[in-house]
Amino acid sequence: MNNSAVKIGVIGLGPRAETLLATLRSLPQDECQVTAICDLNTERIEKICNIFKANSLVVPAAYTDYKKLIADPEVQAVLIPTSWNSHLAIAADVMKAGKYAAIEVGGAASLDELWQLVHNSENFGGKCMMLENCCYGRNELMVLNMVRQGLLGEIVHCSCGYEHDIAYELVDENGCTSERAIHNLKRNGDLYPTHGLGPIAKILNINNGNRFLSISSFASKSCGFKSYAQKVNSPVTDFAIGDVITSVIKCANGETITLTHGISLPRPYSRDCRVQGTNGIWLEDADGIFINGISETKTEIDVAGNPYYSHVWDKTEKFYEKYDHPIWQEFRNNPTGGHGGMDTLALRAFFESVRKGTTPPIDVYDCAAWMAVTCLSEQSIALGGIPVAFPDFTNGKWIYAKDDSDF
Amino acid sequence: MNNSAVKIGVIGLGPRAETLLATLRSLPQDECQVTAICDLNTERIEKICNIFKANSLVVPAAYTDYKKLIADPEVQAVLIPTSWNSHLAIAADVMKAGKYAAIEVGGAASLDELWQLVHNSENFGGKCMMLENCCYGRNELMVLNMVRQGLLGEIVHCSCGYEHDIAYELVDENGCTSERAIHNLKRNGDLYPTHGLGPIAKILNINNGNRFLSISSFASKSCGFKSYAQKVNSPVTDFAIGDVITSVIKCANGETITLTHGISLPRPYSRDCRVQGTNGIWLEDADGIFINGISETKTEIDVAGNPYYSHVWDKTEKFYEKYDHPIWQEFRNNPTGGHGGMDTLALRAFFESVRKGTTPPIDVYDCAAWMAVTCLSEQSIALGGIPVAFPDFTNGKWIYAKDDSDF
Numbered sequence: 001m002n003n004s005a006v007k008i009g010v011i012g013l014g015p016r017a018e019t020l021l022a023t024l025r026s027l028p029q030d031e032c033q034v035t036a037i038c039d040l041n042t043e044r045i046e047k048i049c050n051i052f053k054a055n056s057l058v059v060p061a062a063y064t065d066y067k068k069l070i071a072d073p074e075v076q077a078v079l080i081p082t083s084w085n086s087h088l089a090i091a092a093d094v095m096k097a098g099k100y101a102a103i104e105v106g107g108a109a110s111l112d113e114l115w116q117l118v119h120n121s122e123n124f125g126g127k128c129m130m131l132e133n134c135c136y137g138r139n140e141l142m143v144l145n146m147v148r149q150g151l152l153g154e155i156v157h158c159s160c161g162y163e164h165d166i167a168y169e170l171v172d173e174n175g176c177t178s179e180r181a182i183h184n185l186k187r188n189g190d191l192y193p194t195h196g197l198g199p200i201a202k203i204l205n206i207n208n209g210n211r212f213l214s215i216s217s218f219a220s221k222s223c224g225f226k227s228y229a230q231k232v233n234s235p236v237t238d239f240a241i242g243d244v245i246t247s248v249i250k251c252a253n254g255e256t257i258t259l260t261h262g263i264s265l266p267r268p269y270s271r272d273c274r275v276q277g278t279n280g281i282w283l284e285d286a287d288g289i290f291i292n293g294i295s296e297t298k299t300e301i302d303v304a305g306n307p308y309y310s311h312v313w314d315k316t317e318k319f320y321e322k323y324d325h326p327i328w329q330e331f332r333n334n335p336t337g338g339h340g341g342m343d344t345l346a347l348r349a350f351f352e353s354v355r356k357g358t359t360p361p362i363d364v365y366d367c368a369a370w371m372a373v374t375c376l377s378e379q380s381i382a383l384g385g386i387p388v389a390f391p392d393f394t395n396g397k398w399i400y401a402k403d404d405s406d407f
Numbered sequence: 408m409n410n411s412a413v414k415i416g417v418i419g420l421g422p423r424a425e426t427l428l429a430t431l432r433s434l435p436q437d438e439c440q441v442t443a444i445c446d447l448n449t450e451r452i453e454k455i456c457n458i459f460k461a462n463s464l465v466v467p468a469a470y471t472d473y474k475k476l477i478a479d480p481e482v483q484a485v486l487i488p489t490s491w492n493s494h495l496a497i498a499a500d501v502m503k504a505g506k507y508a509a510i511e512v513g514g515a516a517s518l519d520e521l522w523q524l525v526h527n528s529e530n531f532g533g534k535c536m537m538l539e540n541c542c543y544g545r546n547e548l549m550v551l552n553m554v555r556q557g558l559l560g561e562i563v564h565c566s567c568g569y570e571h572d573i574a575y576e577l578v579d580e581n582g583c584t585s586e587r588a589i590h591n592l593k594r595n596g597d598l599y600p601t602h603g604l605g606p607i608a609k610i611l612n613i614n615n616g617n618r619f620l621s622i623s624s625f626a627s628k629s630c631g632f633k634s635y636a637q638k639v640n641s642p643v644t645d646f647a648i649g650d651v652i653t654s655v656i657k658c659a660n661g662e663t664i665t666l667t668h669g670i671s672l673p674r675p676y677s678r679d680c681r682v683q684g685t686n687g688i689w690l691e692d693a694d695g696i697f698i699n700g701i702s703e704t705k706t707e708i709d710v711a712g713n714p715y716y717s718h719v720w721d722k723t724e725k726f727y728e729k730y731d732h733p734i735w736q737e738f739r740n741n742p743t744g745g746h747g748g749m750d751t752l753a754l755r756a757f758f759e760s761v762r763k764g765t766t767p768p769i770d771v772y773d774c775a776a777w778m779a780v781t782c783l784s785e786q787s788i789a790l791g792g793i794p795v796a797f798p799d800f801t802n803g804k805w806i807y808a809k810d811d812s813d814f
Contacts, residue, residue: 019711026710153634156672157627157651165718216623216792220564221661227560227685244564244683246665248653248792254628258653258665265563266699267688268718276651278634281674285692292673303433303745304426311572311675338710385623385655385794 005029006351009036009075011066011090012082013044016104020081020131021048023337023344025055032351035074038063066090070097077354079131080104083179084191088113088371095126095364100354102131102347103367105194107374111391114368118393121364129350129360130367132198134271135407136345138332139316140199141325143275143282143289144407147203149323151291153279155204160196161260161272167228170263175236188219188240189378190247190261194370196271197259198362203275207365207394208403210253214387217247217377224264239264247377250387252398259373288313327406349406361405368393412436413758416443416482418473418497419489420451423511427488427538428455430744430751432462439758442481445470473497477504484761486538487511490586491598495520495778502533502771507761509538509754510774512601514781518798521775525800528771536757536767537774539605541678542814543752545739546723547606548732550682550689550696551814554610556730558698560686562611567603568667568679574635577670582643595626595647596785597654597668601777603678604666605769610682614772614801615810617660621794624654624784631671646671654784657794659805666780695720734813756813768812775800 008024010017024032034052037060039045045062052059063069070078070093077100080087084106094101095117108114121128134140146152170181183191204210219242229236245261260272273284280291289295296312324332327345335341353360372390380388392398415431417424431439441459444467446452452469459466470476477485477500484507487494491513501508502524515521528535541547553559577588590598611617626649636643652668667679680691687698696702703719731739734752742748760767779797787795799805 015711015713019709022711154630156630156649157653157669165716168716214792216625216655218623218655218657218663220663223561223563223685242563242663243685244663246564246655246663248623248625248655250625250792256625256627256649256651256653258667260665262564262683265683265685265688266718267683267690267697268693268695268720270693276669276672276674278630278650278672281672283674283692285690286675286677286694288675290674302426303750304422304429306422306426309572309575311673313675343710385621385657387792 004355006032006354007035007074007076008032009038009069009072009078010034011038011069011078011080012087013037013039013048014081016081017048019338020079020343021051023347026336027344027347031348034060036061036063036069036072038066038069040064067093070094070099076100077102077350084183085109085179088117091128092116092120095120095128096124098125100350101126101128102350103128105130105132105192106371107191107193108371110375111372114372114393118364118368127353127360128364128367129353130194130198130362130370131346131350132194132362133339133342133346134195135198135202135362136327136342137199138320138324138328139284140273141328142319142323144199144203145325146319146323147275147277151280152275152277155255155275155277157256157274157276158200158204159258159260159272159274160200161262161270162192162195163260163262163267163270163272165266166263167225171225171229171232171234171236173233175234184225184241184263185236185239187378188242188381189217189375190245190259190373191241192261192263193259193373196273197257197370197373199273200257200275201366201370202407204251204255205403206251206369207398208401209398210251211392211398212369212390213250213252214389215247215249215373215376215380216385216387217245217380218385219381220244228264245377247373247380282316286313287316289316289319290314361407365394411762413439413761414442414481414483415439415486416445416476416479417441417486417488418445418476419487419494420444420446420455421488423488424455426745427486427750428458430754433743434751434754438755441467443468443470443476443479445473445476447471474500477501477506483507484509484757491590492516492586495524498535499523499527502527502535503531505532507757508533508535509757510535512537512539512599513778514598514600515778517782518779521779521800525771525775534760534767535771535774536760537601537605537769537777538753538757539601539769540746540749540753541602542605542609542769543734543749544606545731545735546691547680548735549726549730551606551610552732553726553730554682554684558687559682559684562662562682562684564663564681564683565607565611566665566679566681567607568669568677569599569602570667570669570674570677570679572673573670574632578632578636578639578641578643580640582641591632591648591670592643592646594785595649595788596624596782597652597666597780598648599668599670600666600780603680604664604777604780606680607664607682608773608777609814611658611662612810613658613776614805615808616805617658618799618805619776619797620657620659621796622654622656622780622783622787623792623794624652624787625792626788627651635671652784654780689723693720694723696723696726697721768814772801
């Protein structure tokens with residue numbers, strides 16, 4: 001074991017932890033070592049310990065009290081793949097201990113839990129990163145790279161979202177049992193904003209010279225889960241969440257962002273990405289990029305004999321060779337780990353911050369701004385779609401802040 | 408000349424009239440005969456008369472006062488491809504004369520001009536159709552047909568828009584001279600909503616058991632026209648209109664509609680159509696349709712060994728053979744006329760209504776609801792994005808109304 005390996009504790013040993021640990025095992029051994037694990041459920045602890053044994057790895061210390069794991073002097077940094085209702089409070093406790101925390105994606109229940117996270121980080125020196133793997137998606141990073149090089153011109157509008165039919169995961173013949181299902185049963189808002197919004201926030205320099213100002217949210221009627229429940233003879237019927245939640249965010253620098261959430265209707269997966277500027281556009285659903293001066297513009301003739309112009313999409317992959325982000329130029333030959341390698345890149349960025357003692361590339365202010373979308377969208381929907389304001393979690397620091405990370 | 412030919416007057420002889428007349432010439436002669444034309448500008452009248460002569464057609468009566476054209480006893484129906492500021496007032500006068508009017512697409516400046524149109528139609532018996540050619544688009548009609556057959560399940564969310572880079576038409580070295588350019592210079596809202604919204608309104612049965620309740624609109628910053636103006640050394644700089652206008656409409660039956668307008672940025676054309684229900688989705692930008700039970704769902708395995716499902720788009724064209732709307736099943740072998748044949752179909756539907764004395768398939772209430780989007784979106788943007796209410800132009804008739812047209 002190399003001295004540079006980051007010593008990790010993992011709190012919460014559910015399915016997401018299994019995926020994360022599988023990714024950790026695929027990394028070189030000098031990246032990290034899991035020295036402690038924690039769950040309220042001892043069966044889960046046993047299951048995870050058995051995975052370590054089966055892979056001939058040192059079995060970590062086991063805790064059922066997460067505060068003891070945080071206090072463990074061996075533990076430098078904590079991964080927190082726990083439930084949506086607990087991970088922010090646990091991360092706030094890690095901040096208080098002055099250590100590094102990595103939280104999983106999700107949204108906040110209230111602005112208060114985000115302020116606590118921010119205050120504890122500012123007051124006690126702990127640092128927080130959201131493991132938003134989609135920020136490390138190949139297309140997202142390539143487009144960020146192209147935007148930084150000015151190829152798309154001045155950016156004026158973006159869209160993003162999370163559209164993923166997971167009704168089969170949330171509803172079955174026993175009703176709703178998973179935490180995520182119960183949140184969807186009780187809440188009406190964008191419950192899962194960061195896969196789409198994280199990469200767009202980075203592209204728009206949110207908290208680094210720009211910020212989210214307001215959000216307006218709208219819910220369609222709720223039919224998808226009910227329809228699926230009928231098919232599988234599930235006793236659940238009425239979900240609070242609309243099938244498609246649409247939000248529009250206004251930014252300080254004048255950009256608009258359209259954000260969509262939909263997990264109950266059958267359709268192909270999409271993160272709905274669109275990044276549009278004065279010189280070009282990336283549109284995920286068209287699998288296309290158009291850049292003025294690079295992509296083709298055809299001249300055609302209408303029925304009255306007048307010419308008109310017609311722009312033609314280039315395939316996204318056409319730009320990989322030349323414009324892949326430096327992270328992917330290195331990684332593309334051997335992408336390993338969960339979610340097409342994105343998990344690996346997010347974890348590596350976290351470990352590097354811990355090793356160097358630097359602020360992670362997705363920091364506590366990013367966590368707060370992105371996760372605020374969930375409770376703010378609930379409020380806007382409850383109020384009939386009026387815009388509600390984002391707090392400035394940086395207390396003005398965004399105006400001068402400059403991101404010196406890969407983003 | 409067959410007796411069934413509808414006798415038409417055309418008011419407004421600009422570029423759109425030339426395209427319309429080209430389409431009319433491509434129709435069989437028993438469909439219609441242009442017996443009168445009108446413009447304030449006599450040079451335009453002369454130009455159009457010369458086109459008639461060049462095509463060996465009877466030259467129509469010419470007027471400079473549109474009220475005289477309306478009063479001409481030969482004229483059964485009036486096409487009004489005039490400016491956005493005048494066509495609703497002229498159509499209201501046609502209503503007053505108890506004749507048929509066909510207006511071009513566009514948006515309203517105020518709710519009042521729409522109420523006048525509605526009241527005149529109700530009080531004096533004239534009938535109005537909007538020549539919204541996109542309602543006759545092959546894909547739009549096919550999806551309507553599929554929705555009516557229940558293939559997409561219960562519809563919960565749609566999107567639509569008009570995204571067309573026409574900066575080169577609106578800005579040149581002389582500045583802004585066209586009417587459309589000047590509207591974009593002075594107004595901030597969705598100035599051109601109906602190409603996207605018309606077909607979606609038909610699919611959602613707006614004014615026939617459903618209606619638009621409210622709209623919330625948001626404008627991105629305005630950089631596109633300015634950037635183009637700099638390129639072509641145009642003296643114009645600051646346009647009022649945001650480059651991308653995003654609106655969300657809520658419907659009485661619980662559906663949401665996202666509507667986008669963007670005409671100043673370089674990108675491929677799109678009407679942004681999306682129609683999504685509990686059993687499937689059409690997404691124009693993906694050129695794809697997914698129908699549960701017809702399209703493919705693959706089972707894949709993640710890094711931790713767990714299965715997940717992945718839905719696969721079918722190409723839109725795969726459904727033409729079986730699901731083309733009856734109108735297109737007949738038309739598809741020989742689509743003639745402007746805009747890929749859509750102009751022909753819209754005009755034919757209008758002529759058929761005149762011939763039979765029936766209500767046109769896109770009627771005065773549709774015109775009012777669709778065109779209200781423009782002034783309401785301006786209001787919402789001016790008020791910071793709060794929802795503003797649609798009036799019920801039917802005064803309650805939408806609750807019981809049933810559309811017996813092709814839609």
